[in-house]
Amino acid sequence: MYDRVWTKPVSVDLPEIGRVAISTAREAAxxxxxxxxxxxxxxxxxxxxxxxEVYEGNETPEAAREAFIRAARTVAVPVIFMEPSRGSK
Structure with missing residues (x-):
C-alpha cells in the first residue's frame, strides 16, 4: 500500500509555479x-x-487524494482532474 499511484491523478494550478501533476501521496505532501x-x-x-499517514499504512492513497483536493478547494487552488495513465509503451 505504500504510496501507490492514485487511480485518478489530479493537477493543481499554483500561483508561484503553475500546473503541477499529482498522482501519489508523496507528491501531494x-x-x-x-x-x-x-x-x-x-x-x-x-x-x-x-x-x-499513507507511509505508516494507516491511511489509503485515495484518502490522501480526497484530502488534497479539499485542501486545494479551501484556498481556491484550481484542481484539474486527469485521466489515469494507461501504462508506458
Missing amino acids: DCLLDHWPEDHSHAYDEALRICL
Whole structure:
C-alpha cells in the first residue's frame, strides 16, 4: 500500500509555479510543503497528516487524494482532474 499511484491523478494550478501533476501521496505532501500558498487551513493540515499517514499504512492513497483536493478547494487552488495513465509503451 505504500504510496501507490492514485487511480485518478489530479493537477493543481499554483500561483508561484503553475500546473503541477499529482498522482501519489508523496507528491501531494511535497506540493503541500514546498509550493502551497501561505494561507494554510485546517484542510491543509488534515491533507498533510493523511498524506504522511499513507507511509505508516494507516491511511489509503485515495484518502490522501480526497484530502488534497479539499485542501486545494479551501484556498481556491484550481484542481484539474486527469485521466489515469494507461501504462508506458
